[in-house]
Amino acid sequence: MADRSFLAWPFFDDHHRDLAEKLDSWCATNLPVAHDDVDAACRSLVTRLGRDGWLKPTAVDTDDPRPLDVRTLCLSRETLARYDGLADFAFAMQGLGTGAVSFFGTAEQRLWLTKTRDGTAIAAFALSEPRSGSDVANMDMIARRDGDTYVLSGEKTWISNGGIADLYVVFARTGEAPGAKGISAFLVPAATKGLQVAERLEVLAPHPLARLFFDDVRVPSSALLGKPGEGFRIAMSVLDVFRPTVGAAALGFARRAFDESVKRAAARQLFGAPMADLQMVQGHLADMALSIDAAALLVYRAAWTKDMGAARVTREAAMAKLFATDKAQEVIDQAVQLHGGDGVRRGHIIESLYREIRALRIYEGASDVQRVVIAKQVIGGA
């Protein structure tokens, strides 16, 4: 049984505790799903999560002025990740893919949110390019103004849900100024002429991923999110909200690895006694528990700070993502060790966690990029 003591922390309200319990029992009944066909699995997960109401927190309700509740996003990701990495991915991308629409969309653009919240449309966030992942302000993709339209040309890569998404939030250079100040954001339906899946990408823990080619994709000027030149700021404010949720997913993976390790240490006999009697095993379990609690404190500190009305949580979000993902990697590696051969056996839960965790230290800003962000914040604030 996963540790629930953290739910008593003052970061949470009763509706968070209630959600965590209910989602946990939904997961216990519905997850994991088979991952043999990731596109089909992901589509089905979005449909089922949407049908049962779990995607509602991923975007704002058009009839309700309240902002996104970041603690709910984090608790949802943590819970889903404990059961199935693909379910967490399906949930997370509905939020990341529509974050810019929730925060900056017009009433017309927000009509999409009804569909992404009920699981009838799949969203994607298209920022990275072959030449600019970390150095995103250096992007090449162009959006050229032509009368009352924009024409997008260039490439995006590593796009989660690429190939199965119904809508893409796409960032492109509109040239108001050099670098970060000359980028704009656009809402592009997948069916738009010229938007092509150039390549499907396979990774360690399979998810739908693609490189996209924009062959003179023409969208009306009403597809612009926010104002021309605001795209970089929009992308960063979306990442501010969603980075703590990456930490939360890492926390879910780490908790599962820890729970499995405790079970194994109690059940497995070594040298005539339970493995848990070995003090070095106890030492590993203590380190794992410590890392998990410290990560949870940082994740829920960031989420709570945002929910309390902070305009930006750049430092808190970067700390949460960096620490929780790095520590989850260590925790899962310790779990592999404690499981012996089973830890690397294909199809074993610990083996799948070992594959699932790695990409979280790369996407939405690699670990070293988070260090740069934190350093800028602390040096700037000195």
Ligand SMILES: Cc1cc2nc3c(=O)[nH]c(=O)nc-3n(C[C@H](O)[C@H](O)[C@H](O)COP(=O)(O)OP(=O)(O)OC[C@H]3O[C@@H](n4cnc5c(N)ncnc54)[C@H](O)[C@@H]3O)c2cc1C
């Ligand atoms: C599974 C997965 C899903 C993804 N999903 C999406 C998505 O949905 N949408 C999207 O737009 N992108 C997505 N990405 C792309 C992801 O955000 C980029 O891969 C990431 O930002 C790193 O960019 P890069 O791969 O170009 O590596 P690079 O930018 O080349 O960085 C490589 C390494 O260089 C080092 N480095 C970089 N910058 C610095 C620095 N300033 N200081 C010190 N060291 C540094 C770090 O060690 C970094 O890991 C996804 C990636 C993966 C792996």
